[in-house]
Amino acid sequence: MSRTSDYSVVNPHTVAGARSRLTGTARLRLLLIEDNPRLSEYVAVALRGHGFAVDIVDNGADAESAVMATSFDVIILDLGLPDIDGLDWLGAMRRRLDQTPVLILTARDGVQDLVLGLNTGADDYLRKPFEMNELVARIRALLRRPGHALGVELIQGNVSLNTNTRVLVVAGTLVDLGRREFSVLEILLRRADRVVPKAAIEEAIYSYGEEVASNAIEVLIHRVRKRMQDAHANVYIHTLRGAGYMLTNAPT
Numbered sequence: 497m498s499r500t501s502d503y504s505v506v507n508p509h510t511v512a513g514a515r516s517r518l519t520g521t522a523r524l525r526l527l528l529i530e531d532n533p534r535l536s537e538y539v540a541v542a543l544r545g546h547g548f549a550v551d552i553v554d555n556g557a558d559a560e561s562a563v564m565a566t567s568f569d570v571i572i573l574d575l576g577l578p579d580i581d582g583l584d585w586l587g588a589m590r591r592r593l594d595q596t597p598v599l600i601l602t603a604r605d606g607v608q609d610l611v612l613g614l615n616t617g618a619d620d621y622l623r624k625p626f627e628m629n630e631l632v633a634r635i636r637a638l639l640r641r642p643g644h645a646l647g648v649e650l651i652q653g654n655v656s657l658n659t660n661t662r663v664l665v666v667a668g669t670l671v672d673l674g675r676r677e678f679s680v681l682e683i684l685l686r687r688a689d690r691v692v693p694k695a696a697i698e699e700a701i702y703s704y705g706e707e708v709a710s711n712a713i714e715v716l717i718h719r720v721r722k723r724m725q726d727a728h729a730n731v732y733i734h735t736l737r738g739a740g741y742m743l744t745n746a747p748t
């Protein structure tokens with residue numbers, strides 16, 4: 497098992513921790529697909545320092561499992577992977593209509609490869625070796641694109657949530673939600689039609705070391721679900737035993 501997650505190593509003293517405590521917003525989650533362990537560790541540590549949550553996988557199969565299990569705000573993809581060419585992996589992902597922004601890391605300097613990469617559905621690319629600042633700037637640029645992770649307006653069915661103004665409108669009516677309930681709904685909307693593991697919600701909402709009751713997420717989900725029902729939302733939050741939660745347009 498080569499997948500690592502930072503769920504358990506969130507440093508309470510990082511800027512990110514402080515910021516998510518202040519604003520109550522979910523941290524942005526990146527998937528780093530890179531088979532060079534020294535490079536992936538170096539990049540992950542740097543990106544975590546910039547406040548991102550980073551998951552690392554070192555092959556295409558584990559990357560596949562990761563994107564099936566949860567969704568990411570940006571994927572950083574090395575082209576030379578042990579089990580599949582990164583471009584083939586990307587092509588398969590785009591054929592599933594997965595629109596997650598992808599930034600390619602490549603040691604190849606052929607212009608053709610890069611053109612092919614962008615045609616395959618990459619959003620941007622960086623040549624190795626690269627400067628960390630450059631990588632962070634590119635990631636931020638991808639996140640600023642309308643409709644993507646930092647896209648202000650998350651809309652699903654008759655539910656519209658503005659992550660900037662923190663205004664929630666359901667069926668044309670303004671709805672009040674508590675800070676944590678709002679964050680839960682935000683995470684579920686960002687990953688609509690995808691399973692969101694309970695641990696991902698916990699990690700996004702609670703800071704490291706904070707005492708979290710074992711049923712805290714269930715209670716929050718219950719409240720959000722009730723508010724949505726009362727407001728006649730036509731989106732539904734499903735509980736998938738042992739897997740997590742999923743927001744969809746289908747009642748069952």
Ligand code: CA
Pocket residue numbers: 530531532574575576577
């Ligand atoms: Ca490689």
